[in-house]
Amino acid sequence: MMVQLPITLISFGYLQKGIIDPIAADVRSEFKVPVTVREGHLDLSLFYDPARRQYNGNHLLRYVDGEFGNDGCKTMGLFSVDLFIPILTYIFGQAFLNGRTGIASLYRLGDEKYGMAEDEGKMSERFSKEVIHELGHTFGLVHCHNPVCVMRSGTYVEEIDQKERHLCSRCREHSGFH
């Protein structure tokens, strides 16, 4: 039987306590492994691309993996800045498939970014899903076609809203979580 590693959630920059705790609870309940929350510090300006006015997600992921990741756990870097990768206009997060590290940002997850009224509950729920999704990749899961599985690919917030916070039974079985 596969031994599942504990998870460390590292919050970089200003993220309210009220947001992190429910996410940690969701992650714990989904993966049934110990989840630790801590704060991390790094100079985000190193990852800032002035031409795009966004933060390079590829560099950031590699940095978090190198500086904060370890083989004894899955590490998830949580951010509040706008992430991109060179080929895409933006990303919500990314992770090393079957690796030890992932990153996610809540920058584009709030309704206020799309001209609607701020809804902190909705944003927190979307962030939970995004964090669980990226952690799923670190456990070797690829995108799932089940419309409600958290591993379904979501390129805009409405797609994130459509899925649930949970792995479908097939992904659960694939990843070794029962």
Place this chain on the structure above:
Amino acid sequence: MTEQISILIVDDEESVRDSLYNWFIEDGYRVATAESAKGALSLLESDQFDIVLADIKMPGMDGLEMLRLIKTLRQETVVIMMTAFATVETAVQALKDGAFDYVTKPFDPDDLSHLIRNASRQIILTRENEGLKARMVNLEKVEDLVGKSVPMQQVLEQIESAAQSNSSVIITGESGTGKELVARAIHANSSRRFFPLVAVHCGALTESLLESELFGHEKGAFTGALYNRKGRFEMADNGSIFLDEIATISTKMQIELLRVLETKKFVRVGGNKEITSDFRVICATNKDLKSLVESGVFREDLYYRLNVLTINIPPLRERTDDIPLLVDYFIQKYCTSMNRPLVTIDSAALRRLEEFQFPGNIRELENMIERAIVIGNGKKISLKDLPLEKNLIDSSAESLDDHEKNHIFQILNKYSWNISRSAKALQVDRVTLYNKIKKYNLKPLE
């Protein structure tokens, strides 16, 4: 869907390659990357990719030149061109050269997902289409037409020339010689092959049923006609219609058939709308149509209308050279369909088959081999597996002695050379039987 799709990313920028690689890997695609057009082409020579996502501006060979080469290597590869410096001219050129789409970097994640999903859908549809076409061709493949003998080679040549034309064909031959297979071969090799071959066994239907079957009927045309129904002529539109046992149709149907063949127009039973259908007629019969015309049973005008090309299939006894090939073919066919290891046939059994008259022709041989595989030992077909006892009688035997010899030999084989039981069956004593065996020099089969 994604499990079957492979993507090759070609870009000189490592960060672009890595980003796309990670993106597609998470989507479950099979992904490879190349940093130059040259590297991509060498990968494409050794491996097959469904989608190539390539940058236009690269050092050395550029993306557009690579696109043209990819299209000569493998036309069906879906190529998507990317560029950070979009111009209308390059976009038009890329599409003219066969690119599936043209996108400007960076893309919106949603656009990228849509683009790849659309490309995948096209690839899957193309594959399905190719598969279905191959299945259609296989369905009509006439691999059952086995034979290298001179008479069979002549038949194959006639099939080939009949397939090139659009004329009516009459196929004659004894029962079991494979007339329907020849009809299928003509259709499968003709320009009508992607349309249906509709077979009608005229002998199996009464006159009124045949009429409704061929022309179709309107709802309420007769008791039980609950729905409108297309006839076989209508179904054979653009294809061929195979009328088996044509000699059995009634005089009334002969007149109707003649009219349809001349005009290619008909009306459904109980209907009044004229329907036009473009079909080719292939008929078969085991009767001598010419003598039926002479005796007035078959209409002369219909005979000449149908008899543009005639293919006569020789009976199996006239092409015994083909028997070993046919035996091998049927062994292969039935062992495969029964999921059994291939069996062989011993030389004595094969020799006996070559001497056999086969009144039921290939159909009889096929049934014999199928039966032998079912009841045999699973390794080798021997004489005892073949129901040939009755047929060991030499039909050319005319003398009483020859008949006696054949009959005794048949009975001995029937009782596995048990002398007492054979003598009892022959109603002679054992000594008489021994004397006959000695007289005719009879020996058990190998």
